[in-house]
Amino acid sequence: MGNHTTTAVPAPGVFLKDELEERGWSQRDLAYVLGCPEQAVNMIISGKRGISPEMAKALGKAFDVPAEFFVNLQTAHDLSKASDPDPGVECRAMLQRHFPIREMIKRGWLEDTDSEMLSVQVARFFKVEKLDQVPHLRYAAKKTHYDETPPVQLAWLFRVRQVAESITVPAYSERKLREAVEQLRRLIAAPEETRQVARLLGECGVRFVIVESLPSAKIDGVCLWLDKQSPVIGMSMSRDRIDNFWFVLRHEIEHVLQKHGQKTECLDVELSEDGAANANEPDDERIANTAAADFCVPTAPMNDFIARVRPFFSEQRVVLFAQRMNVHPGLVVGQIQRRTNNHAFLKRYQVKVRQFVVPAATVDGFGQVAPVNL
Structure with a gap:
């Protein structure tokens, strides 16, 4: 089990025990009100069993409070007992929020290691001494022109x-x-x-x-x-x-x-x-x-060709013009596609x-x- 940093929260049974004493009820009385075995009540009060959603609704009716009150008591207690998460979760989430870290690891740009070493790697990747100096991850440091470059593009650039x-x-x-x-x-x-x-x-x-x-x-x-x-x-x-x-x-x-x-x-x-x-x-x-x-494609001849031939751009004319310009037909085709907004035109030439x-x-x-x- 990991360390617990959350302040311990008493089990819901402690509240139930106090409430029964306040009302002068016994555990058997509460079991009667709830219509359940006395053992079920005893296990909740002793902390051996948690409060289920169904029991929370029943207790809410018994004590005239919202069922969420007991749900929240149980949740707070469970959270206080839960182990602390891997400290790397917060670090990895912060890095992934700003940069495509998982993709960078997949591509071999970074090694998939613990969060401390990953932070060191990211700082080295972006050529800074500390993680908080990395563009887009800065807090109080002076901004640079890199902060205006989208993170995914910045990673590629570096x-x-x-x-x-x-x-x-x-x-x-x-x-x-x-x-x-x-x-x-x-x-x-x-x-x-x-x-x-x-x-x-x-x-x-x-x-x-x-x-x-x-x-x-x-x-x-x-x-x-x-x-x-x-x-x-x-x-x-x-x-x-x-x-x-x-x-x-x-x-x-x-x-x-x-x-x-x-x-x-x-x-x-x-x-x-x-x-x-x-x-x-x-x-x-x-x-x-x-x-x-x-x-x-030399601009003046290209403009002249477009003006003369439009809108009848036959394959033969395109190929002959490309030969005259000493270029691959795909370059002429690309120009025509963009100028006519017809990106399917002779597409096979764009090899x-x-x-x-x-x-x-x-x-x-x-x-x-x-x-x-x-």
Whole structure:
């Protein structure tokens, strides 16, 4: 049995005994009133038996009080006798209330251990000394920009950073990255060529990490810097389509080229892949969106094609236009789908590329756990 911290509450029988003395009744008298054996009354008064809901109703009628009075007496007594719960219950509940702790354990980001060690792990995961310094768990500590990032997205972001720290690459070169963009553009017509992305980025000094998204996170990618010379591109690949992959990748590359995300990570959620301007969009996102859209399908020819062909987007015209642009038809199809709001149009061309990207990249998720130590 565990320790008891609740003040002991007398058994309901103590109240019954006092009440009988007050009324001048014997136990046999009460048994007669209740219409039950005298032994049943004796066992309640001696504390050997609790008060059942049925007995509570009967006693309520006998003493002219609500039945809940006796129910509450019994409940208070039972609670005072109950063992204290595992102290970890409160801690685990607090952590799970704010972060997807169970999912993080399932994914191998944290070990399933006692609450004290779990608290230490969570603090290390978020790179703070104490649990009460973790974003969203703070009480009186100063807030940071992380407090405005939903917890499930924040957990994903920190996992990307952890995995990236385990990768060794040459010194970052902006010149090489710009040259790599041209190389990548020549690969865009063949889905299987996506396997070269991790290598090309690594040769430029860019750490490329794929971390499977957490449920409901809706993250596409992130650009962050371990320091001012160490850029990281993280992707979730939650939308496994060739057009989404190339758009998100080029979007994050532009963030790196523009040195976005050095102070605050550029966390991209549900990116719009047509490069359409949004009045509320920050300048860095507008710049990255424009570069990504033009990379996937050059904007001017795409606009011209839409204007000439709409509403008769035949498969033959789409394929011929894609060949002329030296892109996979899936990229053109994606543009048409979004501009016409017809997401079923030639959907078979939006082929999956995760199968090619993952084997050649540093990956956490999709059945793999990156070797990261807390």
